[in-house]
Amino acid sequence: MPQKSGLKSLHNAASSNPIQRMGLVLDHLVAALGEDSSSPLRRAQILVDIDAHPNTTQTEVMDRLKINKSTMSREIDWLYDHGCVIRQAGQQDGRLIHMTTCGYSKKSLGFALDYADHSHKNLQKFIESLITVFANPKPTLRDAKLLVSATELGDASRQELFARAYKAPLTTNVRTLEGLVEQGLIETDSES
Amino acid sequence: MVQKFRAAQTTINGLEMAFLGLSGSAMSSDHDLTWSFNNDRSKGKGGTPPIPPVAPK
Numbered sequence A: 001m002p003q004k005s006g007l008k009s010l011h012n013a014a015s016s017n018p019i020q021r022m023g024l025v026l027d028h029l030v031a032a033l034g035e036d037s038s039s040p041l042r043r044a045q046i047l048v049d050i051d052a053h054p055n056t057t058q059t060e061v062m063d064r065l066k067i068n069k070s071t072m073s074r075e076i077d078w079l080y081d082h083g084c085v086i087r088q089a090g091q092q093d094g095r096l097i098h099m100t101t102c103g104y105s106k107k108s109l110g111f112a113l114d115y116a117d118h119s120h121k122n123l124q125k126f127i128e129s130l131i132t133v134f135a136n137p138k139p140t141l142r143d144a145k146l147l148v149s150a151t152e153l154g155d156a157s158r159q160e161l162f163a164r165a166y167k168a169p170l171t172t173n174v175r176t177l178e179g180l181v182e183q184g185l186i187e188t189d190s191e192s
Numbered sequence B: 001m002v003q004k005f006r007a008a009q010t011t012i013n014g015l016e017m018a019f020l021g022l023s024g025s026a027m028s029s030d031h032d033l034t035w036s037f038n039n040d041r042s043k044g045k046g047g048t049p050p051i052p053p054v055a056p057k
Helices: A002-014 A018-032 A041-052 A058-065 A069-081 A103-114 A120-133 A141-153 A158-164 A170-182 B009-023
Strands: A085-089 A097-101 A186-188 B004-007
Touching: A018 A041, A018 A103, A018 A120, A018 A141, A018 B009, A041 A058, A041 A069, A041 A097, A041 A103, A041 A120, A041 A141, A058 A069, A058 A097, A069 A085, A069 A097, A097 A103, A103 A120, A120 B009, A141 A158, A141 A170, A141 A186, A141 B004, A141 B009, A158 A170, A170 A186, B004 B009
Parallel strands: none
Antiparallel strands: A085 A097, A186 B004
16 A cells, blocks of 8 residues: 555654654554553563564474563463464464464554564564663563653653653552662752 | 653663664664764753864864
8 A cells, every 4th residue: 555655654754863763663562562551571572573473382482582481471371362462273283372463463563663674673672672771670661661751851850751651640650750760760850 | 849850871872772773773883873862951852963073184
C-alpha cells in the first residue's frame, strides 16, 4: 500500500530528533505489549526475538537470549495470554511448541522496526543497551520512557515529566521517578 | 521553589549507545556523539552540533 508507507515515511521524517525517535520506538513496543507499560524490557526483547524467528520454540529463544527457563516460561505465558503470540504444536513432534507473533503485536513491532532500519538485530541492540543503563535488574518500558523524557526535556519539573510519561496512577509515576533518582539516572536539585 | 529533574550524564551516555544500536551505527571512539542529545540544556531542547575547532594558521 503506497499510501500507508508514504505516511510512515512522513512520520519518520518528522521525528528526526534521536531522543524523540527512541520515545516513539518505546511507544510502539508498549503497544506491541498490549499497552502494558509496566512490562519489563526483557519481555519486549523476547517478543522481538519471536518476531524475528517465526515458528521458533521456547528453547531456541532461551538459547539466543540467555534467559533462564522459569523467566522464559512466565513471559511466554504472558505473551500468549495477552494475544501477542500464537502457539502451535509441531507437526513432527507434538511436544515441541512453535511460536509466532500475531495481531496488534506484529503490527506495532512493524512500526518500531521502521525506526531500526527494518532490522530486528538493531531493535534488539537498542533494547539490550537500554537494559544496561539501569542498575535495577528488571527495568520496565515505563522506566525507559521516563529516562528518555528527562533527557529530552533537560531541567523539568515532576509535573512536566509525568505529562510525558505513560498514563498511570500518580503514585506509580512517583515511585518510578524515585527509583530512577535512587539509581543515579536522574538528578534533582531538591537539596537547594 | 519547584523541584527540577534532569537526566544524569551516565543516562545520556547510555541512551546514545542505545540510539547507535537502533540505527545500526558502528561505534567510533573519536566521534563526538553528544551533539545529537540535549547537551545544550540552556536552550531547553535538542542540542546543536558542536562548532568544529579552527585549524591554526
